[in-house]
Amino acid sequence: MLPINQQGAPLSFFGARHVAIIMDGNGRWANRRGKLRIFGHKAGVKSVRRAVSFAVNHNIDALTLYAFSSENWNRPVQEISALMQLFIRALDSEIKKLHKYNIKLRIIGDTGHFSQRLQERIQSCEALTANNNGLKLNIAANYGGRWDIVQGVKQLAQQVQQGALQPADIDEQLLSSHLCLNEQVQVDLVIRTGGEHRISNFLLWQIAYAEFYFTDVLWPDFDELIFEGALSAFAQRERRFGGITPA
Secondary structure (H helix, E strand, O other): OOOEOOOOOOOOOOOEEEEEEEEOOHHHHHOOOOHHHHHHHHHHHHHHHHHHHHHHHOOOOEEEEEEOOOOOOOOOOHHHHHHHHHHHHHHHHHHHHHHOOEEEEEEEOOOOHHHHOOOHHHHHHHHHOOOOOOOEEEEEEOOHHHHHHHHHHHHHHHHHHHHOOOHHHOOOHHHHHOOEEEEEEOOOOEEEEEOOOOOOOOOOOOOOEEEEEEEOOOOHHHOOHHHHHHHHHHHHHOOOOOOOOOO
């Protein structure tokens, strides 16, 4: 019988309840094959499917994928346009399967900058899966950790301005409640593919005590064995959350 977490759901086989992945390396994967970068992004969608399937099969509570950062708008216009079209097609082609497997989809980020068509797709997909209670699949799109914190601070500042809140009442817990993913379990593990060793403005608040796993594997080559290796490494970590190991 699987152990149960505080929310009443089975713990993953490896102890990680919430895994976040920085999916890096699509462009380099395509370049090494003499193809346009969009071919790498299309190949990366297959890796997303594998990661989601693995998370479902291993009782992971939440999986957050960094798909498009707020800084990615600096990329060539043609690539951004192709990415937006790919995002729409992926939502259209995958949403029924996600719903079938009881997955709850949520898009986090400043989605107001997307086209009306994409915003409507996002709203429709989130509404369809809103009552599902299986894997929580979070896609970070036009997301930035600094943006997340700033928008939370703005919400609190409005409450102070309206007299509904005193500055002295603001603490970490209150600010956290106004950030993305506040209703989900904390991030346990951050995986980054592609060989880079940086956070890239991803979930800055939410990963304060997360473990990190870096791999040189480019995202389109990320598979179940690599995912399992990351979780196995996580299972060997000693998490003290600022404390010390009892003597």
